[in-house]
Amino acid sequence: MIKKIISPIIIVPVIVAGLFSFIWTKQHETEEIYAQRKSISSLVNIIVKDNLDKLVDLCKIVASRPMVVGLASAGKWDDLPGYLYDISKQFAYIEGVFVADKDGTIKAGVPGFGDIVGKNFAFRDWYRGVSKNWQAYVSEVYPRANQPQYNIIAIAAPIRAKNGRDIAGILVFQIRLDIFGGWEGRVDLGKGGFVYITDQKGKIVYHPKYPPQGQIIDFNSVSTVQRLLKEQGGVGVIYNPVEKVRHITAYEPIDNYGWGIAVVQPVEFAFAVRAAALRFILVIYILVGCLVMLLAYFIKRNISIVEKSEEELRRANAYNRSLLEASLDPLVTIGSDGRITDVNIATEKITGCSRQELIGKEFSEYFTEPKKAREGYVEVFRQGFVVNYPLEVKHKDGRTTPVLYNASVYKNDAGDVIGVFAAARDITERKRAEQSQRLAQLGQLVAVVAHEVNNPLMIISSAAQLSLMEELHNNEVEGNLKDIVEQCERAKEIIHRFLMFSRPSKGKVKEVDLRDVLENVIQIIEHQFSLDNIKIIRNYYASRLVVEVDDQQMQEVFMNLLSNAKDAMAHGGQIFISTFKDGGHARIEIRDTGEGISEENLKKLSQPFFTTKEKGVGLGLLVCNGIIQVYGGLIKYESSLGIGTTVIISLPLERKD
Amino acid sequence: MPKILVVDDEEKITAHLEKFLTKKGFTVFTAGNGEQALEIIDREVPDLLVLDERMPILNGSGVLSGMAQRKVNIPVIIISGSAETQEALDRFKSMGCQDVLFKPIDLNIIFEKINKKLGRDTGS
Numbered sequence: 001m002i003k004k005i006i007s008p009i010i011i012v013p014v015i016v017a018g019l020f021s022f023i024w025t026k027q028h029e030t031e032e033i034y035a036q037r038k039s040i041s042s043l044v045n046i047i048v049k050d051n052l053d054k055l056v057d058l059c060k061i062v063a064s065r066p067m068v069v070g071l072a073s074a075g076k077w078d079d080l081p082g083y084l085y086d087i088s089k090q091f092a093y094i095e096g097v098f099v100a101d102k103d104g105t106i107k108a109g110v111p112g113f114g115d116i117v118g119k120n121f122a123f124r125d126w127y128r129g130v131s132k133n134w135q136a137y138v139s140e141v142y143p144r145a146n147q148p149q150y151n152i153i154a155i156a157a158p159i160r161a162k163n164g165r166d167i168a169g170i171l172v173f174q175i176r177l178d179i180f181g182g183w184e185g186r187v188d189l190g191k192g193g194f195v196y197i198t199d200q201k202g203k204i205v206y207h208p209k210y211p212p213q214g215q216i217i218d219f220n221s222v223s224t225v226q227r228l229l230k231e232q233g234g235v236g237v238i239y240n241p242v243e244k245v246r247h248i249t250a251y252e253p254i255d256n257y258g259w260g261i262a263v264v265q266p267v268e269f270a271f272a273v274r275a276a277a278l279r280f281i282l283v284i285y286i287l288v289g290c291l292v293m294l295l296a297y298f299i300k301r302n303i304s305i306v307e308k309s310e311e312e313l314r315r316a317n318a319y320n321r322s323l324l325e326a327s328l329d330p331l332v333t334i335g336s337d338g339r340i341t342d343v344n345i346a347t348e349k350i351t352g353c354s355r356q357e358l359i360g361k362e363f364s365e366y367f368t369e370p371k372k373a374r375e376g377y378v379e380v381f382r383q384g385f386v387v388n389y390p391l392e393v394k395h396k397d398g399r400t401t402p403v404l405y406n407a408s409v410y411k412n413d414a415g416d417v418i419g420v421f422a423a424a425r426d427i428t429e430r431k432r433a434e435q436s437q438r439l440a441q442l443g444q445l446v447a448v449v450a451h452e453v454n455n456p457l458m459i460i461s462s463a464a465q466l467s468l469m470e471e472l473h474n475n476e477v478e479g480n481l482k483d484i485v486e487q488c489e490r491a492k493e494i495i496h497r498f499l500m501f502s503r504p505s506k507g508k509v510k511e512v513d514l515r516d517v518l519e520n521v522i523q524i525i526e527h528q529f530s531l532d533n534i535k536i537i538r539n540y541y542a543s544r545l546v547v548e549v550d551d552q553q554m555q556e557v558f559m560n561l562l563s564n565a566k567d568a569m570a571h572g573g574q575i576f577i578s579t580f581k582d583g584g585h586a587r588i589e590i591r592d593t594g595e596g597i598s599e600e601n602l603k604k605l606s607q608p609f610f611t612t613k614e615k616g617v618g619l620g621l622l623v624c625n626g627i628i629q630v631y632g633g634l635i636k637y638e639s640s641l642g643i644g645t646t647v648i649i650s651l652p653l654e655r656k657d
Numbered sequence: 658m659p660k661i662l663v664v665d666d667e668e669k670i671t672a673h674l675e676k677f678l679t680k681k682g683f684t685v686f687t688a689g690n691g692e693q694a695l696e697i698i699d700r701e702v703p704d705l706l707v708l709d710e711r712m713p714i715l716n717g718s719g720v721l722s723g724m725a726q727r728k729v730n731i732p733v734i735i736i737s738g739s740a741e742t743q744e745a746l747d748r749f750k751s752m753g754c755q756d757v758l759f760k761p762i763d764l765n766i767i768f769e770k771i772n773k774k775l776g777r778d779t780g781s
Contacts, residue, residue, distance in 0.1 A: 451711055451738035454760040455667050458736075461761035462673040469680070488761045496759070 018285035029274035037250035041263040063157040063171040072168035077107035096174035126154035180206035193265040200258030228260025352396030368392040461488035521558040533572025545586040568594025591646040597639040664694040665709040691715025732774040
């Protein structure tokens with residue numbers, strides 16, 4: 001999940017920051033440039049206005065000179081040229097100077113006004129301007145009438161009569177347009193930058209692209225000029241339809257004159273710095289972007305590596321678990337404190353306890369000999385391993401399983417021993433097989449012995465029987481002979497039992513209900529038992545408990561056990577017969593209230609020929625054990641002296657697969 | 658007087674049974690192995706056989722086979738050293754012989770069985 005969103009998380013802010021920087025820088029730089037252009041235009045404006053003011057002031061000064069006023073008031077126009085000539089000489093940019101009367105008729109002028117004197121120029125802008133309020137006026141650009149015919153502007157100032165009210169005439173300076181040029185050296189206009197100046201009609205006063213003495217250019221269609229004519233200033237990227245180019249233009253009206261100046265720079269040059277800055281930002285952000293993407297890639301890769309290692313760990317765990325579980329042998333890991341840390345299903349089966357129950361428990365509790373188990377555990381630590389260490393695992397229900405343990409220590413990365421890995425091999429089958437083999441060998445031996453012994457017994461017995469048929473007249477001899485016959489019979493019985501014990505085999509197996517088998521036996525014995533003051537109390541499981549056995553063999557088992565119970569109760573008592581269902585097993589309990597068996601004797605129950613009965617052979621329980629084991633069952637004995645004995649038989653229930 | 662053939666490789670066993678059965682009024686022949694038994698069967702045609710299983714030369718089963726070949730159909734009582742267990746009993750049964758007594762044998766019981774086989778009253 002995080003892997004999917006890590007790239008957007010890292011990259012999106014960078015893109016946003018980049019965009020923001022780009023826009024901000026662009027805007028900032030633009031404003032900066034605009035401010036710069038505006039300041040240039042203001043400077044140009046000041047210079048131009050200053051020039052105009054000076055010219056106007058000059059014109060007004062000259063017009064107010066007493067000599068000029070006197071001559072004009074006296075109408076002595078012809079005396080003026082000499083004086084005017086001096087002025088035109090004195091100021092190089094004054095192309096010509098002339099005086100007109102109040103109506104605009106030129107009275108005198110220098111230089112080259114010969115043809116024009118006497119002509120009325122009231123139509124001229126200068127006249128209309130100055131006559132409006134009789135104030136000094138700067139005219140529009142126009143081509144002058146006198147020779148050589150330059151494009152000029154006129155600065156006109158009224159010549160006031162000595163009384164100060166009447167207009168004696170008009171003094172006009174003809175100013176060459178060159179005066180408005182030559183900015184390159186004076187003001188830094190930036191690369192490709194230039195200045196143009198327009199008059200009150202929107203005509204070009206000065207423009208570096210148009211020679212001052214060429215055709216007069218009308219810039220009325222240019223939006224900048226339109227605004228200037230409305231006395232508005234400003235700055236911006238403006239399309240010039242005349243030049244068909246986009247310029248960044250800062251423009252300002254020249255106060256009092258109706259003129260305007262425009263400081264112009266081609267967009268590409270004006271924004272060169274901005275473009276450089278933006279390029280710089282772009283480069284920086286591309287670099288940052290690359291770094292961030294690289295970072296994102298590494299983070300992602302790290303996440304992938306972590307995820308991959310986690311996945312590998314998960315897989316390894318699953319693999320380890322499946323390895324553990326694949327084993328049919330009980331496997332267990334034990335911590336250095338002797339507590340179980342992990343088990344497989346086989347261990348759960350052999351102990352009857354769940355994994356949760358087992359983990360954290362002292363391992364030795366699950367063996368019949370905890371001390372021996374712990375000794376084995378210590379041995380593993382001492383030697384690093386143990387091989388085929390015999391133990392018996394206890395099942396929850398009391399069953400035990402003989403096992404051979406193979407165990408070794410396991411270590412952490414640092415090489416410290418952190419526990420024991422133990423695998424148990426269930427040797428029940430092997431033991432059974434060994435026992436069967438031993439029994440088979442014993443069986444063969446017994447068969448031979450039986451034949452060899454029974455024939456002599458037959459001879460002894462029949463000899464005694466034949467002797468008994470004679471007229472003996474001797475009670476002692478007769479008694480001895482009877483003993484011989486009886487003891488032969490007893491020997492025969494011993495041999496028969498021996499044969500049964502040594503050759504336990506499944507008889508005619510069929511599905512039987514344990515209750516039926518028990519009832520068959522009880523019917524035979526119950527009457528006899530009641531005579532001996534023994535009561536049989538039944539407590540059967542409600543449903544059928546079907547097992548697959550030979551009912552004859554099973555009857556022999558029950559007969560044996562009930563007979564033992566009776567023998568244990570010389571003075572009468574009770575026998576409780578109970579059946580239960582215990583998982584996949586049927587459990588039969590036969591409990592008597594007899595004298596009980598001592599602990600010492602309890603251990604000897606499975607030894608052949610062990611008996612406490614006067615006439616016992618000591619094979620009955622062995623035969624029972626043999627039969628029960630043949631059917632995969634278990635038999636165990638619990639007893640307390642003076643209280644009684646309980647025999648518990650467990651047989652696998654018939655599976656209805 | 659019914660004729661009984663007692664077959665056993667133990668001479669004393671045949672001798673004791675001969676003595677006992679003679680006393681009980683039978684005509685008794687004895688044989689020490691299966692071959693002798695078959696000869697006597699051929700010669701004397703006994704009414705009943707008391708037959709041991711384990712014998713040299715020809716054992717009890719061999720005798721039963723021989724009888725079957727000869728189409729001789731006389732009742733047989735097997736006397737076994739008891740080494741023969743369930744399998745042996747099953748084999749005898751498959752040969753049509755249901756009666757098996759395990760040594761040492763109560764003589765009165767064998768007498769009862771013989772009478773029963775021969776359809777005689779025990780008389781005692």
